[in-house]
Amino acid sequence: MDKDNGKNEEQPQEEQSGASSLVQKIQQLGQTNIPQSPDSNVHVLSVIGQVEGHIQLPPQNKTTKYEHLLPQLIAIEQNPKIEGLILLLNTVGGDVEAGLALSEMIASLSKPTVSIVLGGGHSIGVPIAVAADYSFIAPTATMTIHPIRLTGLVIGVPQTFEYLDKMQDRVIQFVVSHSNIKEEKFKDLMFAKGNLTRDIGTNVVGTDAVEYGLIDGVGGVKEALQKVNELINTTKTDQEVIQ
Amino acid sequence: MILYTPLSASEIFPVEEEKFQHRHCVSYQGKMIYVEDNQDGTYQVLQLLSSDPQDFLNDGFSPGTILK
Numbered sequence: 001m002d003k004d005n006g007k008n009e010e011q012p013q014e015e016q017s018g019a020s021s022l023v024q025k026i027q028q029l030g031q032t033n034i035p036q037s038p039d040s041n042v043h044v045l046s047v048i049g050q051v052e053g054h055i056q057l058p059p060q061n062k063t064t065k066y067e068h069l070l071p072q073l074i075a076i077e078q079n080p081k082i083e084g085l086i087l088l089l090n091t092v093g094g095d096v097e098a099g100l101a102l103s104e105m106i107a108s109l110s111k112p113t114v115s116i117v118l119g120g121g122h123s124i125g126v127p128i129a130v131a132a133d134y135s136f137i138a139p140t141a142t143m144t145i146h147p148i149r150l151t152g153l154v155i156g157v158p159q160t161f162e163y164l165d166k167m168q169d170r171v172i173q174f175v176v177s178h179s180n181i182k183e184e185k186f187k188d189l190m191f192a193k194g195n196l197t198r199d200i201g202t203n204v205v206g207t208d209a210v211e212y213g214l215i216d217g218v219g220g221v222k223e224a225l226q227k228v229n230e231l232i233n234t235t236k237t238d239q240e241v242i243q
Numbered sequence: 244m245i246l247y248t249p250l251s252a253s254e255i256f257p258v259e260e261e262k263f264q265h266r267h268c269v270s271y272q273g274k275m276i277y278v279e280d281n282q283d284g285t286y287q288v289l290q291l292l293s294s295d296p297q298d299f300l301n302d303g304f305s306p307g308t309i310l311k
Binding site: 040 | 249268
């Protein structure tokens with residue numbers, strides 16, 4: 001403590017403003033400073049909370065708005081300084097169309113992409129996670145696979161059913177074509193009974209997701225960074241060969 | 244009180260329109276940020292909308308910062 005006080009006296013002005021902003025931050029959101037580091041060529045997109053689509057959710061919800069992420073993905077594709085992308089996923093799911101839009105955008109990026117599922121990548125988080133070139137899941141993370149559903153008033157039940165069925169097929173097709181899971185297995189997990197309290201489906205834990213072929217590997221930040229750098233190097237050498 | 248219902252919480256307890264109006268997505272120093280209007284001429288940063296991890300190391304954009 002004494003040492004810190006000594007430092008404060010040496011640089012009174014700077015320390016004071018630093019201290020007051022620190023106090024402000026602690027008061028506001030309980031967050032302190034984060035360490036500085038040099039520039040990186042890998043950008044990070046976080047998909048946190050609910051994936052917000054056509055309907056604006058109440059302010060108390062933590063949401064990822066797809067209209068914010070889509071332009072960022074375009075910018076990442078365009079910017080030559082950015083060589084790779086890491087996707088951080090901790091989502092409960094959300095709007096199916098918004099999730100599919102994000103997934104398609106990520107899958108169609110030319111730059112190497114690696115996703116990490118931390119905590120949870122539920123529901124529509126599954127296609128977003130598999131959309132990356134390589135996907136990781138933390139050993140404790142889970143992914144809930146369940147059929148898509150609708151809340152609110154339904155008009156025209158047979159037509160709505162048809163529509164939902166087609167939408168579900170789109171999700172299944174996307175996941176099957178972007179991961180190593182077999183369609184049969186994915187459908188089995190999706191329609192399994194007795195696993196979830198109020199729904200049919202399965203809650204797949206980290207290692208199981210890898211076993212089923214849904215996710216490519218168990219890992220975290222270290223593995224993801226290694227993988228993205230490896231992918232960047234391979235794309236660089238490929239380009240050199242073409243040239 | 245426990246409500247056993249398939250309805251979402253917002254359908255039972257509607258959110259006032261006013262709460263939405265205090266939140267804005269603005270461009271500040273070239274970065275898009277999501278802010279809340281404090282109604283006293285200041286804005287509080289809620290979220291930084293950037294894909295550059297270095298932007299998150301910038302103190303000015305960290306959540307909770309009050310902008311004047």
